[in-house]
Amino acid sequence: MSHESAVAIQPWVLPVKPLAELDDAALVRVAARGSREAFDVIVERHRRPVYQVCYRFVNNHEDASDLAQDAFVRAWKGLKNFKGQSALSTWLYRIAVNVCLNRVSVKAPITEPIESTEHFEDVRIEGAQQAMLREERAAAVRTAIAALPEKQRATLILRTYHELSHQEIADILGSSVGAVKANFFHALNNLKKILGTKP
Amino acid sequence: MTHLTSDELIDAMEAEAGQSKSPGVLEAERMTHLSSCPACQAQLTELAAVLNDAKESGVVEPSPLFWNHFSQRVSAAIDAEPAGLAPWLRWQVLVPLGAVAMLIVALVVSVPQREQPAGQEQEAIVSAASSEQPSDEWGVFAELVGELDLETASAAGVIEPGAADLAVLHLTAEERQELTRLLQAELTRVKS
Numbered sequence: 001m002s003h004e005s006a007v008a009i010q011p012w013v014l015p016v017k018p019l020a021e022l023d024d025a026a027l028v029r030v031a032a033r034g035s036r037e038a039f040d041v042i043v044e045r046h047r048r049p050v051y052q053v054c055y056r057f058v059n060n061h062e063d064a065s066d067l068a069q070d071a072f073v074r075a076w077k078g079l080k081n082f083k084g085q086s087a088l089s090t091w092l093y094r095i096a097v098n099v100c101l102n103r104v105s106v107k108a109p110i111t112e113p114i115e116s117t118e119h120f121e122d123v124r125i126e127g128a129q130q131a132m133l134r135e136e137r138a139a140a141v142r143t144a145i146a147a148l149p150e151k152q153r154a155t156l157i158l159r160t161y162h163e164l165s166h167q168e169i170a171d172i173l174g175s176s177v178g179a180v181k182a183n184f185f186h187a188l189n190n191l192k193k194i195l196g197t198k199p
Numbered sequence: 200m201t202h203l204t205s206d207e208l209i210d211a212m213e214a215e216a217g218q219s220k221s222p223g224v225l226e227a228e229r230m231t232h233l234s235s236c237p238a239c240q241a242q243l244t245e246l247a248a249v250l251n252d253a254k255e256s257g258v259v260e261p262s263p264l265f266w267n268h269f270s271q272r273v274s275a276a277i278d279a280e281p282a283g284l285a286p287w288l289r290w291q292v293l294v295p296l297g298a299v300a301m302l303i304v305a306l307v308v309s310v311p312q313r314e315q316p317a318g319q320e321q322e323a324i325v326s327a328a329s330s331e332q333p334s335d336e337w338g339v340f341a342e343l344v345g346e347l348d349l350e351t352a353s354a355a356g357v358i359e360p361g362a363a364d365l366a367v368l369h370l371t372a373e374e375r376q377e378l379t380r381l382l383q384a385e386l387t388r389v390k391s
Contacts, residue, residue, distance in 0.1 A: 036274070043273050049267060052258045061261055065269060072273045073280065096362035145253065160253050178206060185205035186244070192249045 024088040032079045050096045056157040057100040059146035071096040094172040144194040152187035203239045295366030307389045
């Protein structure tokens, strides 16, 4: 998808810039005025981490791509309400987590079987057997994460893989920093229990 | 001294792991306890090990071709969303429009009253309220605005002088057409 069309945010101050060169805040301003091209750039920039949040939640590609798509549609509809209180990525995570929580609460996660998972690491560097064991372990961890209670899962995902602060996670989940830390603690403990029962 | 709480264990674990974003800070007194308490140390080690396991489990990456397909899906889903209100249905347009419509109704209601003999006036109002209007509230409203004309409303500060004219002047062709339709419908309804 090409984003060569140029938009001047403040033509009397700034030179005309291609959309792809604008920062997130400028892109949001342009997109909020109805520019689909600007929103396409936002999608292109943030689709991978948003997809990853969803994937960690449900542990399967089909649902994760549906959830990520839903998150971006909601973001488009709610763009005018985004006032830049947080980073765009944090706002998108918030939407993705809410979409996941809503969906997960009505539908039990379907996790991909360990055998079907693919890996793209260079197996020439390490022995094939070692790589396979590592991937099996990783798949077991992903399955265990997807089995955690919702808030523990959201906390673990946002803190461990997306490095959001406790406060940002508390804002997203509508809870306190203390509750976030407690959720994180219980998530790790539950993960340990689940993984401890695996061979 | 009591063992570390869950919050404190998380703070200690993140401090040890060198968490890059807003790591927790453990008080010096609690750090002293941790360094001399095997139970807390064991718990901390276990937590750190699980966290490490979690960090090493990457997401199964979709095919590189997936991303363009994904962007197209998002775009198609947005296109399929029902459109919002028409741009001219904004409150900045609807409020003056509503004010104009109310004034027209007020004027139309007041004209026949002036032409009728005094004895029939009350009867006409009662008759209109009971037979033609859908509710008692409408009857009260009709009575309240019955004597209100444009000048009186302006003098009372209900509308700013010239606001209605200004609103009409700013309407687009489409908006004027809709206003005409509304007014005609209102006139037909009142006359019938």
